[in-house]
Amino acid sequence: MSPQDKGYAHPEAVVSTEWLADHLSDPALRIIESNEDILLYDTGHIPNAIHIDWRRDLQDPIIRDYISPEAFASLCSRHGIEKNTTCIFYGDKSNWWACYALWCFRLFGHTAVKILDGGRDKWIAENRPLTRVTPSFTPCQYPVPARRLDDEIRAFFEDTLAQSRALRPLIDVRSSPEFCGEVTHMPEYPQEGVLRGGHVPGALNIPWKAAVNDDSTFKSAEELRRIYFDEAGVDPSKNTIVYCRIGERSSHTWFVLTYLLGHHKVRNYDGSWTEWGNRVRAPIERER
Amino acid sequence: MQSSYPKKLLGIISLFHELDDAGRRENLIAYADLATRCSPRPGEVFDIEDIRKDEECTDAVGVHLRVDSKGHVILRISLGPKVQTLTRALSAILCKGFDGASPTEILEVPADFVPKIIGSELVRLRSQTVYYVLSRIKTAVKMWSDQQRAEASRVS
Numbered sequence: 001m002s003p004q005d006k007g008y009a010h011p012e013a014v015v016s017t018e019w020l021a022d023h024l025s026d027p028a029l030r031i032i033e034s035n036e037d038i039l040l041y042d043t044g045h046i047p048n049a050i051h052i053d054w055r056r057d058l059q060d061p062i063i064r065d066y067i068s069p070e071a072f073a074s075l076c077s078r079h080g081i082e083k084n085t086t087c088i089f090y091g092d093k094s095n096w097w098a099c100y101a102l103w104c105f106r107l108f109g110h111t112a113v114k115i116l117d118g119g120r121d122k123w124i125a126e127n128r129p130l131t132r133v134t135p136s137f138t139p140c141q142y143p144v145p146a147r148r149l150d151d152e153i154r155a156f157f158e159d160t161l162a163q164s165r166a167l168r169p170l171i172d173v174r175s176s177p178e179f180c181g182e183v184t185h186m187p188e189y190p191q192e193g194v195l196r197g198g199h200v201p202g203a204l205n206i207p208w209k210a211a212v213n214d215d216s217t218f219k220s221a222e223e224l225r226r227i228y229f230d231e232a233g234v235d236p237s238k239n240t241i242v243y244c245r246i247g248e249r250s251s252h253t254w255f256v257l258t259y260l261l262g263h264h265k266v267r268n269y270d271g272s273w274t275e276w277g278n279r280v281r282a283p284i285e286r287e288r
Numbered sequence: 289m290q291s292s293y294p295k296k297l298l299g300i301i302s303l304f305h306e307l308d309d310a311g312r313r314e315n316l317i318a319y320a321d322l323a324t325r326c327s328p329r330p331g332e333v334f335d336i337e338d339i340r341k342d343e344e345c346t347d348a349v350g351v352h353l354r355v356d357s358k359g360h361v362i363l364r365i366s367l368g369p370k371v372q373t374l375t376r377a378l379s380a381i382l383c384k385g386f387d388g389a390s391p392t393e394i395l396e397v398p399a400d401f402v403p404k405i406i407g408s409e410l411v412r413l414r415s416q417t418v419y420y421v422l423s424r425i426k427t428a429v430k431m432w433s434d435q436q437r438a439e440a441s442r443v444s
Contacts, residue, residue, distance in 0.1 A: 038373075038410055039374055039377070042313055042314075042317050043321075056409065
């Protein structure tokens with residue numbers, strides 16, 4: 001099913017592999033790959049795709065924070081991304097890091113953003129072309145954003161604590177064993193230095209994976225509404241905070257709620273469990 | 289450069305040491321491409337075969353090992369399709385680097401060569417699994433050593 005036929009609130013925010021295959025050389029687009037596997041892009045990528053590394057390119061090298069508006073403008077300028085360039089993100093792990101990179105672009109006010117439905121896995125499964133040729137684009141002058149939209153789409157520890165105390169909606173998108181405190185890391189991943197397990201008091205547990213099909217494409221709006229609104233009880237009229245362990249899985253859910261379901265008030269708590277679970281005296285719940 | 293590395297591994301470490309980041313990435317990809325050649329060949333028989341899917345890695349990794357009559361380790365590694373690129377690269381590097389080494393040499397090799405090969409830019413929390421293959425190889429060698437000791441004590 002084409003993303004345009006899935007009933008999304010913002011169908012323009014998702015493109016199909018077929019569509020992208022027909023627009024690989026469109027100068028108004030920039031295709032951006034962002035992965036967890038840090039060498040994956042170098043092994044082969046969609047023709048004309050550039051690589052944005054979530055850690056090297058988007059995060060401050062010293063402080064746990066994002067780059068400055070000046071650094072973001074420089075990043076975009078280097079890759080020939082102008083203010084009105086449409087950026088199409090894709091990547092491994094069902095687009096976790098693609099959604100994370102998209103969310104970061106939104107932090108800097110870049111609104112022309114889309115996700116490739118199904119990401120890298122679907123592109124490869126359909127035997128579409130890959131290349132090891134790194135494209136180069138004529139550098140441009142991206143205007144330095146006036147500020148980062150930290151207040152609009154990002155939540156910090158204090159915001160999340162206030163949300164929890166006020167019994168406002170919080171969604172923990174990690175796996176059930178992580179939510180219950182049985183483990184402090186994802187299945188198949190090493191421990192990343194979290195001292196306590198559990199979840200933020202009052203949080204709902206809706207694992208990110210609920211939003212995707214087996215081929216990594218997003219479920220239809222009808223299915224998503226049933227999962228998030230009808231079954232889990234998420235109220236789209238209320239300010240909601242999503243979190244996971246370091247903010248990438250919750251970026252995926254942030255994208256789903258914001259673009260596919262049209263929820264206007266979702267913020268991503270990127271400090272997530274690696275901040276909360278290490279914070280002295282942060283309240284923790286462990287029951288389901 | 290420390291001399292406690294097996295000779296072939298030392299050669300690889302020296303090669304990577306000379307490279308800039310781009311060259312290092314290029315060579316890691318080349319090694320990752322070679323990882324399938326490290327799989328066991330048809331008909332090969334091993335003293336130890338340790339195949340499992342651990343939490344530290346995204347897919348199953350098999351370590352297949354035998355020691356020839358001259359005391360040299362012959363090593364093969366089988367990798368599931370979801371194993372990440374760095375882990376595949378390190379598998380190929382270690383298969384080549386440990387080729388012909390003795391079990392003792394492998395057990396004593398320090399892990400500090402890993403960042404020397406892959407570079408600090410690629411060592412991240414999420415990619416700490418680059419140490420995983422080394423620890424699996426050492427575990428297999430230890431299993432072989434224990435097996436030899438048990439056999440020797442049974443004979444005596």
